[in-house]
Amino acid sequence: MPGFVTEAASLAHAVEVIQRGGLVAFPTETVYGLGADARNPAAVARIFAAKGRPADHPLIVHLASAALLPSWARKIPAAVPSLAAAFWPGPLTLILERHPDVPTIVTGGQDTVGLRVPDHPLALAFLEAAGRGLAAPSANRFGRISPTSAAHVRAELGERVDCVLDGGDCTVGLESTILDLSRERPRLLRPGAISAEALAEVLGELPAGRDGHSPRVPGAMAAHYAPETPVQLLDGLQLEAQAAALAAGGRAVAVLARRPARHPLPGCRWLQLPDDPARYGQGLYARLRELDAAGCDRLLIQAPPAEPAWAAVDDRLRRCAGREVKVPDTLFD
Ligand code: TXA
Ligand code: MG
Numbered sequence: 001m002p003g004f005v006t007e008a009a010s011l012a013h014a015v016e017v018i019q020r021g022g023l024v025a026f027p028t029e030t031v032y033g034l035g036a037d038a039r040n041p042a043a044v045a046r047i048f049a050a051k052g053r054p055a056d057h058p059l060i061v062h063l064a065s066a067a068l069l070p071s072w073a074r075k076i077p078a079a080v081p082s083l084a085a086a087f088w089p090g091p092l093t094l095i096l097e098r099h100p101d102v103p104t105i106v107t108g109g110q111d112t113v114g115l116r117v118p119d120h121p122l123a124l125a126f127l128e129a130a131g132r133g134l135a136a137p138s139a140n141r142f143g144r145i146s147p148t149s150a151a152h153v154r155a156e157l158g159e160r161v162d163c164v165l166d167g168g169d170c171t172v173g174l175e176s177t178i179l180d181l182s183r184e185r186p187r188l189l190r191p192g193a194i195s196a197e198a199l200a201e202v203l204g205e206l207p208a209g210r211d212g213h214s215p216r217v218p219g220a221m222a223a224h225y226a227p228e229t230p231v232q233l234l235d236g237l238q239l240e241a242q243a244a245a246l247a248a249g250g251r252a253v254a255v256l257a258r259r260p261a262r263h264p265l266p267g268c269r270w271l272q273l274p275d276d277p278a279r280y281g282q283g284l285y286a287r288l289r290e291l292d293a294a295g296c297d298r299l300l301i302q303a304p305p306a307e308p309a310w311a312a313v314d315d316r317l318r319r320c321a322g323r324e325v326k327v328p329d330t331l332f333d
Pocket of ligand 2: 138
């Protein structure tokens with residue numbers, strides 16, 4: 001078992017930090033979050049400062065249980081109880097009309113709020129012990145890859161975070177599915193481990209996609225993509241040829257594939273992730289960090305299969321490659 005189970009002292013310390021308006025990074029099943037008391041605007045302001053995140057990007061509020069929803073949402077749509085029963089605790093964020101008491105800084109000035117109950121024993125113990133909702137974006141600096149381990153958080157934020165709760169490696173590894181229920185029909189704003197098809201089983205219909213009225217997060221794509229190494233998505237058949245061509249031109253090349261290389265490729269770093277969407281998603285961000293640290297000139301990534309089970313991975317890889325992102329980026333927040 002990971003060591004965190006016995007770390008009652010560090011949990012008590014983390015709660016104290018939250019009570020006095022500080023920042024605590026904590027594990028969830030998706031990625032690590034950078035948490036502050038969601039009812040304390042000064043504490044929430046520190047999240048934006050630590051991340052270097054623009055103030056108009058709303059934060060997700062994490063709750064210990066769905067029973068707390070009425071303090072955060074003005075209206076609870078009919079589908080919410082069954083969605084909560086089916087998927088909470090779990091990697092699903094619901095966008096609901098905000099309760100008037102939710103501080104404006106949490107919602108980035110929008111009239112909606114994002115809410116989720118995370119599925120991680122340490123996160124749930126922390127939320128219970130803190131006895132309040134925690135506003136928490138992913139615990140990375142703005143524009144960078146989300147952290148999936150406590151070591152990643154330290155590397156990202158160092159002394160900018162007052163306390164890091166270590167709950168081991170995240171089991172999902174990709175950010176939560178975001179479902180907007182604040183409008184006339186459900187809309188999927190971000191694909192994640194809970195698929196559109198799984199949501200449809202509860203909703204009775206497939207959620208729609210984003211549209212022109214979906215909440216905007218201005219300016220997120222502007223400066224840089226994560227990772228820092230330029231990424232190219234390629235069909236599996238093209239990997240060896242493209243890697244060889246780049247290496248012949250003197251470039252340091254890395255490849256992230258779902259299979260081994262067909263033949264040796266001198267000067268090329270070849271990394272493999274499992275050919276299974278859940279296990280691939282779990283390992284993706286750690287591999288991207290590793291490859292970024294290797295300082296290659298180019299990263300070639302094998303494009304995922306065009307199948308619903310790969311939708312979340314496909315979304316993240318396209319964003320990494322900076323391609324076909326037709327909507328404002330909500331990933332590298
Ligand atoms: O899995 C996750 O969702 C992780 C863990 C820590 O819970 N959190 C996370 O937070 O990915 P963040 O802030 O990095 O990304 C949340 C996204 C943001 O891009 C934000 O635009 C969107 O959720 N969001 C939050 N509140 C919203 C709202 N009221 N309306 C529309 N989008 C919202
Ligand atoms: Mg983020």
